[in-house]
Amino acid sequence: MKNQQKELILHGKLQNVMWKLSLPAIAAMVLFGLNAFLDTVFVGQLINETALAGVALAYPLTSIMWGLGSLAGTGAASALSIALGANDITTQKKLLGNATLMMGVTTAVFAIPAYIFAEPLIQMMGGKGAILQEGVRYFKATLIGSFFWVYGLGLNFIIRGEGKMKQAAIMMTYGLALNIVLNPIFIKVLGWGVEGAAWATNIGMALYCVVEYLYFTRGKASFEAQIFSINYDRSVFRSIVSMGMPGFIMSLMGLVQAIVVFNALSNYGTERDLAFFAAANRLMLFLMTPLFGLMRAMQPVTGISFGAGDYDRVKRSFIIFTKAGFYIITPFWLFLTLFPSGALHLVLPDMVFTAAELFNFRMYMAVLPALPIVFMALTFFPSINEGKYGSIVGLARQLVFYVPVMLLLPRLLGIQWIYLGSTLIDILLTAWIAITMRRLFIKLSQKQEAESVVF
Secondary structure, rough: OHHHHHHHHHHHHHHHHHHHHHHHHHHHHHHHHHHHHHHHHHHHHHOOOHHHHHHHHHHHHHHHHHHHHHHHHHHHHHHHHHHHHHOOHHHHHHHHHHHHHHHHHHHHHHHHHHHOOOOHHHHOOOOOHHHHHHHHHHHHHHHOOHHHHHHHHHHHHHHHOOOHHHHHHHHHHHHHHHHHHHHHHHHOOOOOHHHHHHHHHHHHHHHHHHHHHHHHHHHOOOOOOOOOOOOHHHHHHHHHHHHHHHHHHHHHHHHHHHHHHHHHHHHHHOOHHHHHHHHHOOOOHHHHHHHHHHHHHHHHHHHHHHOOOOOHHHHHHHHHHHHHHHHHHOOOOOOOHHHHHHHHHOOOOOOOOHHHHHHHHHHOOOHHHHHHHHHHHHHHHHHOOHHHHHHHHHHHHHHHHHHHHHHHHHHEEEEEEEEHHHHHHHHHHHHHHHHHHHHHHHHHEEEEEEHHHOO
16 A cells, blocks of 8 residues: 555556646645745735835745755655665665754754844845834744744655655645634734734644644655654765755745845835835746646656656656646736736735836746746756756856846846846746756666666
């Protein structure tokens, strides 16, 4: 029974496997995205634009917690998938102890200094005056619950690494439901403002952790999960870091991007510009969540197939999942292009948008149909033990392209180029990744031929 999911992934019809894993994985990531998106909606609807701008400044800093959960979680999930495919019992036994150690240490290293220096950090993001104070209050409150954010996300990734997308989605539902109930109570009824939004998420994430912990303690995992252990094995630890690093770098580079963008908005725009970008950016992130779900569903398929030596199935998986991502995201992109005001009013209900703002929004969203190849590739790299490519792409996108463009063009040509520049960079990135994927496909074909000759 414990090997049933593995057998499905290795031998089931690939399109059926994709949908069986993807639908609950997409649901899980939409639910996960709602945790962050709802903070924006509730703050925008129940407080004001100043509070929304403050939360927007703090959010890239809080996303480091997602990055830490991704570092341990995606790294352990990729290592687990390969170990399941290769029947490597020794690695399977050591994974949870090493992942837990990593999550605990990295959370402490980030959260404690961040809490102490919360105000300078929000200032670094471009915060001033009332916006600064709102951002600090929200950020500090989230940091108190940071371990639940990291541990909850990390364990959920590992469960997905088994291929159990449905179980992972159900676990997220508990935390999200509690978050939805508590948000208006804490923000409006109790009058906690932005801190109420943060505490609603913290408590939801704590419940999320409890449900996942019970999953492992009750022996429902498909591997020997030593949930009570905290240990260090050099080989396993390094493997987790190597495979999880691309996801962490993307989160870290997202912070670098946010620092540059928010400072450009603060220096060359107005509070309205900052609130508008916050709304557009959060809508973009939420619409990406189906792609995040496909990524997580593809990871055990490519990882387990790679571990089992079926490299042709690895390649076909990437193609099928990428096409599915395009078919899913394109209708949403068309809707946003045709009716941008309706979507933006979910976050900014009282704002009357100018023609220039709607044009910027459309340009910002124009990259959506190209993102499936980027997202699937960033999962594909570590799942075949080639995580270095994801790390290189993540670093280059921000440091080589994004930072210079955002430092120069908004200053010379106006804040419109925050939106235009971002889209142009991502189009270039997509072309680069497509070339890299072609090279890796050739490498896998050669590996398949070499192993066929040996056996």
